[in-house]
Amino acid sequence: MKRKSAKKTKTEKLGLIKNILLIILSFLISVALWFMGTFKDQTPVTRQLIDIPVTIVGENVLTDKNLYFNDIGDIKVNATIKGVSTAIFSVKIDEIVAVIDVSSYASGEYSVYPTLQNIGTAVTTTKIDSVDIVIEDIVTNQLDIALEVEGKPVRGYEARPDLAEYESTVSVTCKASIMEKIAGARIKVNVDGKRTAVTTTTNVELLDIDGNVINDPGIKLSVESVSVRLPISLIELN
Structure with a gap:
């Protein structure tokens, strides 16, 4: 009886040791897998x-x-x-x-x-x-406004731009590259078929050196339009 009991006890101890070793091995594998996963996430x-x-x-x-x-x-x-x-x-x-x-x-x-x-x-x-950008100075210039007469009055009459009454200057504010292109400012008055003075309001236009109109949303004018009175008189015959 004592031999059987001793043998049984020895077998139980071996089983316990195996279980402990399996637990330890499982723990080590879990730690290794966790470490590998964590290390991978940090790469x-x-x-x-x-x-x-x-x-x-x-x-x-x-x-x-x-x-x-x-x-x-x-x-x-x-x-x-x-x-x-x-x-x-x-x-x-x-x-x-x-x-x-x-x-x-x-x-x-x-x-x-x-x-x-x-x-x-x-x-x-x-x-x-990279992105290329351009930043410009904003400049202001004062320009004289030229009066351009369109059309012809009734025969025997003439327009007198030299006697016209209107605001003759405009302040222009815009970026420097646009200002370099501006050669002047003008207004236009149509006198076709007229025999008396023309009173009207007309827009101010900016021109380049070739006489082309310059339009740019960045341009600011002190006056967008001006009121004009352009006399029409009889042509004096000598």
Whole structure:
């Protein structure tokens, strides 16, 4: 009886040891798998971003400094970001914007690198396309307004632009590159078939050196139109 009991006890001990070893082995395998998974998640990876829209900020500051930002239109850039895989692939592509802050720039031409926003603090930008921008001075000039007579009065009458009454100067404010093209200002009055003085209100036009009208939404005039009184008189016969 004592031999059987001793043998049974020994078998139970061996079984217990096996169970303990299995538990320890399972624990070690779990730790190894956790470590491998964690290490993998912490390995830096890169991701390519295509056609990220560019947003310009700070234009209002330029206006306060008498500077003008030339519109770049619908510009998009490509970029590369880097970070751990969990952070990289949690980035929502449709929320990313490439921002250019122009508030600190002076007039000139620049090639700048936008800053990506909405990529998270754990992600960095390793590469991004540059964007060319132009910032100009806003200038103001005073121009004389020339009066141009169109048409012909009734036979025997003539227009007298030398006696016309109207505001003869205009203040023009715009970016420097446009101002360089402006050669003068004019108004036009039609006297066709008239025999008495013409009183009208007419728009001020800006002209280039070839006499072509310059239209630009960035141009500001002190007066957009002027009131004119143009006398018509009999032609004196000698």
